[in-house]
Amino acid sequence: MRVIVKYSKTNEAIYVSHLDVQRSMQRTLRRSGLPVKYTLGFHPHIALTFALPLSVAVESFGEYMEFSLIDYVSPEIIKAKINAVIAPGFYAESCGYISNEYHSLMSSVAMCEWVVKIKGIPQKELADEVKRIKDSTELLVEKRTKKGFRDVEIRKGIYDISLTADAADTVHMRLAAGGKENISPKMVLAAMGIEQKDARITRKDIYFEREGKHYPLLSMCNKPNF
Amino acid sequence: MNKDKLEIILQTVEKPSRYTGGELNSVYKNPSEYAVHFAFCFPDVYEVGMSHLGTRIIYDVLNKRNDTFCERCFAPWPDMEDMIRDSGEELYSLESKTPLNEFDIVGFTLQHEMSYTNVINMLKLGGIPIYSKDRDGSSPLIIAGGPCVFNVEPMADFFDIVVLGEGEYISGTIIEKYKEHKDKKTSKHDFLMGLAMEKGIYIPSLYDVKYTGEKFHNIVPKDGAPLTAEKVFVRDMDASPWPEKPILPFLQLVHDRVTMEIFRGCTRGCRFCQAGMIYRPIREKSVETILKQTRENLDNTGYEEISLTSLSSGDYSQLKELVLGMHEELKDCHTSISLPSLRLDAHAKEYMESLENQRKAGLTLAPEAGSQRLRDVINKNVTEEDLTESVHNAFSNGYSSVKLYFMLGLPTETYDDIEAIARLVSMVRDEYYKIPKEERFGRLRIVVSTSCFIPKAHTPFQWYVQDSMDDFMEKQRFLKDKLKQIKGAVYNYHDAKVSRIEAIFAKGDRRLCAVVARASELGCRFDSWSEHFDYDKWMLAFKECGIDPDIYFQLNELDEPLPWDHISYGVTKKFLQKEWKLSLQGITTQDCRDGCRGCGIPDCPMIKQTEKRN
Ligand code: SF4
Numbered sequence: 001m002r003v004i005v006k007y008s009k010t011n012e013a014i015y016v017s018h019l020d021v022q023r024s025m026q027r028t029l030r031r032s033g034l035p036v037k038y039t040l041g042f043h044p045h046i047a048l049t050f051a052l053p054l055s056v057a058v059e060s061f062g063e064y065m066e067f068s069l070i071d072y073v074s075p076e077i078i079k080a081k082i083n084a085v086i087a088p089g090f091y092a093e094s095c096g097y098i099s100n101e102y103h104s105l106m107s108s109v110a111m112c113e114w115v116v117k118i119k120g121i122p123q124k125e126l127a128d129e130v131k132r133i134k135d136s137t138e139l140l141v142e143k144r145t146k147k148g149f150r151d152v153e154i155r156k157g158i159y160d161i162s163l164t165a166d167a168a169d170t171v172h173m174r175l176a177a178g179g180k181e182n183i184s185p186k187m188v189l190a191a192m193g194i195e196q197k198d199a200r201i202t203r204k205d206i207y208f209e210r211e212g213k214h215y216p217l218l219s220m221c222n223k224p225n226f
Numbered sequence: 227m228n229k230d231k232l233e234i235i236l237q238t239v240e241k242p243s244r245y246t247g248g249e250l251n252s253v254y255k256n257p258s259e260y261a262v263h264f265a266f267c268f269p270d271v272y273e274v275g276m277s278h279l280g281t282r283i284i285y286d287v288l289n290k291r292n293d294t295f296c297e298r299c300f301a302p303w304p305d306m307e308d309m310i311r312d313s314g315e316e317l318y319s320l321e322s323k324t325p326l327n328e329f330d331i332v333g334f335t336l337q338h339e340m341s342y343t344n345v346i347n348m349l350k351l352g353g354i355p356i357y358s359k360d361r362d363g364s365s366p367l368i369i370a371g372g373p374c375v376f377n378v379e380p381m382a383d384f385f386d387i388v389v390l391g392e393g394e395y396i397s398g399t400i401i402e403k404y405k406e407h408k409d410k411k412t413s414k415h416d417f418l419m420g421l422a423m424e425k426g427i428y429i430p431s432l433y434d435v436k437y438t439g440e441k442f443h444n445i446v447p448k449d450g451a452p453l454t455a456e457k458v459f460v461r462d463m464d465a466s467p468w469p470e471k472p473i474l475p476f477l478q479l480v481h482d483r484v485t486m487e488i489f490r491g492c493t494r495g496c497r498f499c500q501a502g503m504i505y506r507p508i509r510e511k512s513v514e515t516i517l518k519q520t521r522e523n524l525d526n527t528g529y530e531e532i533s534l535t536s537l538s539s540g541d542y543s544q545l546k547e548l549v550l551g552m553h554e555e556l557k558d559c560h561t562s563i564s565l566p567s568l569r570l571d572a573h574a575k576e577y578m579e580s581l582e583n584q585r586k587a588g589l590t591l592a593p594e595a596g597s598q599r600l601r602d603v604i605n606k607n608v609t610e611e612d613l614t615e616s617v618h619n620a621f622s623n624g625y626s627s628v629k630l631y632f633m634l635g636l637p638t639e640t641y642d643d644i645e646a647i648a649r650l651v652s653m654v655r656d657e658y659y660k661i662p663k664e665e666r667f668g669r670l671r672i673v674v675s676t677s678c679f680i681p682k683a684h685t686p687f688q689w690y691v692q693d694s695m696d697d698f699m700e701k702q703r704f705l706k707d708k709l710k711q712i713k714g715a716v717y718n719y720h721d722a723k724v725s726r727i728e729a730i731f732a733k734g735d736r737r738l739c740a741v742v743a744r745a746s747e748l749g750c751r752f753d754s755w756s757e758h759f760d761y762d763k764w765m766l767a768f769k770e771c772g773i774d775p776d777i778y779f780q781l782n783e784l785d786e787p788l789p790w791d792h793i794s795y796g797v798t799k800k801f802l803q804k805e806w807k808l809s810l811q812g813i814t815t816q817d818c819r820d821g822c823r824g825c826g827i828p829d830c831p832m833i834k835q836t837e838k839r840n
Contacts (some may be wrong), residue, residue, distance in 0.1 A: 012248035013476075015236055020243065024250075025530030027474065030560075044560045045530065057237045085528075087250045087476070197234050225512040 001069045003078060005095040006218045009054065013089020018053035024087050025065055025155045031085040034078060037068040041123040051206050051217060052112070052177060055184070061093065062113070062205035064217050066105050075221075082165065096221025105217060109178035110209035111159060114185045116171045117200040123168045129192045130171060133161050139191045154191065157183035159214075174214075177206065227318040227325065235309045243476045244272035245306060247298070247320030250474040251526065253289040257322055258294040261405050264288055265319050265329040269336070269344035270754070271710070272300040276473065277481040279535070280335060280372070280393065286469035288396045294401055295320040297329075301344040301752070302351065310351055317351035318782055326352025330542070331404065333368045334385075338722065339731035340754035342381055345370075346746035349384070356743060358386050358431055363414055369400070376457075376504050377683035377790040380731045380738035382430035386414075387421060389428075390793065391457030392469050392490075396426040422451045426458030428793060435736045435789070439778050442735045444787045457795040461831060463490065463511040470522040470576055474507075474529075483531035483564075484523040488548070492537035492784070492816045493832065495632070495825075497605045497809050498594070498636065500682040501537055501600035503802075504795045506825065507832045513548050517555050524561060532556075533564045563788075588627035589620040595636055596646030602812045603638050605805075613650065617657045626668030634701045634719075635679040635693035637809065644701055648708035651715050658714075670714040676705065677821070678725035682732045683790045686805035691779050692729040698722035723761040727753070730778045735789035740771045798826035 009021070016024065026046050029036050038044040051064035073081075075096045082092040102108060118126060133139065139155040157176035164170045175183040185201050207214040236242040256736045257263050266285055268275030275281055281298075288296035299317035302310060308318055316325035326332055332354065334345050354365055361368070370378060371389035379387050389396055400421065407417035414438045422429040427835070432451035433552060436443040445452055460466040472484070491508035511519075520532060534548075542548060552563055593608055595601045601608060632647050651672055678698045681687045693701075702719045709717045731738060746769035754756035768775050782788065784803050791799065801824060808815060815823055822833045 012243075012246040015242035015246050016476045017241075017243070020478070022476075023478065024476055026530075030528035031525065038560055043562070056242060087474070088248050088252075097432070197237060 001072060002098045002100070002102075003068060003069055003075075003095060004064055004066045004098050004217065004220065005078070005082065006093045007063050007065070007086075008056065008091045008093055009063055009089060010059050010061075010091075011089045013087065014057055014059045016089075018050070018055050020049065021054075022048070026091075028082060028086050028090075029067060029186060032081040034073060034081055035054065035069050035071040037070050040087035049104060049106060050068070050111050054203060055186075055201075058201045058203060060173055062203055062216070064105050064206055066098075094221075096218070098220040102220050106215065108208040108220075109206055110176070110180075111207040111214045112175055112177040113204040113207070114173045114175060115202050115204060116173065116185050117167070117202075118169050118171065118194060119198045119200075121169075121194065121198065126169065126171070127163060129159055130163055131193075133158065133188065133192060141187050141190045143187070152187075154183050154187050157181045158188060227315050229322045229323075230314075231313045231315060232272050232323065235306070235313060238589065239306045239309060240303065241272075241477060244300065244303065245320070251296075251471045252321060252473050253285070253296070255289075255295040255322055257295050257324065260293060261408070262294040262401050262636045263328075263330045264296040264401075265299050265324075265326055265332045266296055267299045267326075267334045267345075267348055269301050269334055269341040269348060270752075271303055272475070273477055273479050276475050276477075277479045277485075278335070278337065279485050279487060281471050282472050283467065284333075284335075284371075284393050285473070286471075287397055287467045288401070290467070291398070291401065293405065295322075297324070299326060299348070299352075301341075301348055304752070304758070307347070307351065316353040317348055322442060327366065329366045329706045330408075330741065331369060331400075333369040334373065336378070337371040337372050338369055338754065339374060339380075339728045340759075342731065343746045343750040345381065345384065346743060347751045350746070353837055357383055357667070359383070361386070367404070367414075373501065373504060376500070376793055376795055377460055377732065377734070378428070378430065378793075379435075379736045379789045380734040382433075382736050383739035384440065384742075385430060386418060387427060387429060388455075389426060390455055390795065391426050391459050395458045395460050396424070398425065399424055403526075419449060419451070422455075425456050428455035430736075433792065437737075440774070441780075442787070442789050443790050446790070454792050454794045457793075459505075459507075459509070460490070461509065463509045464515045468519050470519065471526040472523060474527045481533070482529075483533055484527060484529045486516060486520050486523070486532055486534050487511065487536060488539060488542050489533050489536045492631070493541065494538060494607065495605055495805070495815050495818065495823065496594070497603075497686040497805055498633065498679060498682075499537075500685050503685050503797050505537065506796055507827045507830045508819075509831065510543060513544050513551055516548060516674055517551050520552070521555060524559070530560060531562050531564065534535065540826060543819075571597075588629055589617070589625050590631070592631040593650065594631065594633050595639075595643060596630070596632060596648070596650050597643045599812060600636055600639060600643040600646075602814050603809050604636055605809065605814050607814055607817065610650070610653070614653060614657060617654050618660075620660050621658050621667075622665070624664065624667045626658070627671040629673045629675065630654070632674065632676045633679040634676045634705070635698055637687060638812075641701075641704060644705050645708060647676075647705060648712065651709060651712050655712055655714055672712070672715045674705075674709060674715055675718045675720075676702065677720045678722050678733055680725055680729045684793075684795060684802070686802045686809055688733060688788065688802065689782055689784060689806050691781055692726070694779075695722040695726055698725070701733060714812045721756065721759070724753070724756075724759055726775075727761070727764055730775055733789075734778055737771075737773055741767050741773055744771050755796040796825070796827040801825045 029046050036046050039047050048067045053058050070073055078095050079092050140151045141154055142149050143152045160174040162172050164172045189199055205216045207216055268281055285296050288294045299319050318325050346356055355361050367386045369387045370385045371393050375388050403421055418429045421427045422432055433445050433447050435445045489510040491505045493508050495503050594606045654672055681690045704716055709715045745764055748763045748767055750763050
């Protein structure tokens with residue numbers, strides 16, 4: 001029985017690297033006492049996968065992991081058992097069962113929703129920058145690759161960018177994510193000429209795509225209804 | 227630490243979770259509600275420090291008190307050190323981010339000599355004057371503990387209080403006395419004087435050291451401080467505090483597993499081994515306690531591996547019951563178990579088989595010396611047959627890799643003894659090829675490591691003068707050539723320069739405090755990390771302090787006073803002298819489980835046990 005858990009990563013836990021999150025969640029599940037499924041073999045471990053790594057120093061309210069249970073446990077109890085033992089700074093927001101018609105979380109990822117709070121830039125200037133990005137048709141940013149620096153086009157991967165309604169210093173972005181194209185908020189900030197130290201980045205959610213529309217990964221738990 | 231500055235720093239440094247705290251089971255209290263605010267400092271990087279069991283025990287013991295808040299602090303890696311300096315802030319504690327200089331008490335554990343410059347550096351980064359004499363009542367009290375304090379003289383000027391022996395035993399007394407001192411507003415001197423009378427406490431400032439020429443003359447107590455400061459130890463391990471809920475770090479540690487201590491002390495009496503001398507007598511935990519604590523620790527951490535630790539785990543008197551009990555306790559819970567220092571002559575085979583889920587990564591053996599003659603000199607009571615049997619068992623049980631540890635430069639060593647190392651390695655190889663081809667597992671790999679022997683204070687070899695660096699390098703070259711001819715053998719050896727500095731401090735005196743302070747100023751830190759160790763800077767520090775390092779490589783007569791004579795950990799100097807003489811004659815001293823050898827431990831619980839048995 002496939003289970004996905006949507007969890008948050010806040011406070012000091014934002015400094016925990018993806019590799020360390022993986023180990024931490026393995027141990028969280030071991031402590032939880034849930035009937036989780038282990039891999040076979042000489043050194044069995046929990047078959048646990050994650051939707052998408054998150055950079056260090058980035059906060060998130062929409063991280064996802066997947067594992068399997070060998071007995072049914074209600075989603076409320078799964079959530080409660082995990083939260084009873086989860087490491088500080090992490091919190092299971094919701095969880096549910098998903099059917100086998102979905103591929104792995106990782107291969108389903110198509111888009112991420114972000115909010116970025118910006119310090120030290122006059123609001124007018126920020127609003128102009130956001131508008132410039134929105135109105136552009138092509139945006140080139142320098143990307144570091146194995147072979148050195150290379151210019152990449154990111155505009156097509158910016159599905160949406162706007163100032164949030166309630167805070168004029170906060171930019172809301174929907175950016176392409178996953179295997180095909182992956183645009184990070186840092187690349188967009190670079191295009192806006194904003195230094196990383198002036199931005200506080202939060203991932204709000206991760207989405208998959210069906211027939212041109214995006215849905216939060218958590219909605220996989222509902223009966224498909226597209 | 228200023229929150230905004232810290233946030234920017236953490237975005238930049240390597241492995242920021244070294245500096246954040248916030249791990250599962252870490253303790254958070256409001257500092258203002260506790261009478262004593264204690265910073266436990268480990269003078270190495272987080273991943274090393276958090277692997278250390280004693281640190282976890284003290285953190286737990288102090289935080290279980292309702293008058294104390296104990297926090298942690300580790301040596302910042304050089305990238306973080308630069309950031310802290312540039313920010314103009316001080317080194318802070320992980321939990322409440324309080325600068326070190328705002329604590330009541332700051333405690334350091336001295337695990338090895340090469341961490342000394344990190345202690346100085348942490349004090350400086352924490353905004354604390356490094357010398358005890360320069361700190362008045364407004365500075366925190368600086369305490370030290372750990373194995374190196376049995377000769378703490380090279381660091382004596384920096385500490386107000388030194389804890390001799392097991393901290394869980396004495397920490398309560400220090401906290402109580404400290405509260406009294408604060409309440410009654412007594413002077414620092416009076417407070418320290420009062421503490422000096424307690425067993426297990428050594429106050430360096432209450433002792434005067436005299437030298438004749440460049441030689442140590444003697445050390446004398448003043449103001450009525452005791453002639454010798456004695457260690458304390460826990461007698462009943464079952465009643466001794468144990469952290470049921472150990473901190474589970476996010477970062478991968480050096481030892482990332484449940485570490486279950488099964489006993490303290492060791493009865494074997496290896497003459498080179500300081501731990502074997504200073505942690506006497508042997509005190510075991512019962513099987514029930516071990517199983518109960520194991521279960522709690524696993525439940526509270528989710529660790530997938532547990533290791534049983536002690537100085538010589540194969541010697542645990544109830545080993546069979548323990549291993550079978552563990553097997554029962556751990557079945558169906560996907561947990562593996564390792565016995566790291568399983569002795570080679572223990573009847574390991576049947577137990578090994580009962581541990582199906584044991585990792586079969588490799589077998590580690592420490593014969594220490596290549597020839598039987600030299601093993602007799604150092605009292606490592608292991609024979610070639612024991613060794614052959616262990617490797618044979620290992621190879622037939624699915625192991626294909628063996629690690630062998632030896633020391634170069636042991637007393638009376640000749641090139642024949644070194645050649646014997648190579649012979650032993652060939653023997654190991656031959657044992658592997660004796661196993662029928664289809665029953666062998668993996669490819670044979672024999673990793674041979676040699677360290678440079680460092681004579682330590684409070685051991686029978688404290689009268690031995692360490693080999694010169696040239697000798698060591700010559701011996702390493704010789705062995706390297708010999709081992710080249712053995713297929714499957716890989717040779718690693720320690721840097722003779724590091725060992726020389728370590729040797730100076732292991733048997734050093736108080737004059738070296740200036741050298742440590744100067745070395746720190748010159749930029750020495752993380753000396754145990756080869757990428758940071760800088761021998762030339764150390765030599766410069768000696769030169770600038772006007773101290774010739776060679777004076778620490780002079781022969782001492784057996785009855786000459788030594789800089790650490792006023793520190794007693796139970797074993798008498800007479801016993802050490804006797805052992806030194808026996809060693810030179812190649813005469814061994816048997817394990818004291820089979821009868822007391824008269825080492826001098828007052829009221830030794832081991833004697834009573836053996837008497838009961840006989
Ligand atoms: S007093 Fe005797 S039994 Fe006790 S540790 Fe010393 S030698 Fe062993």
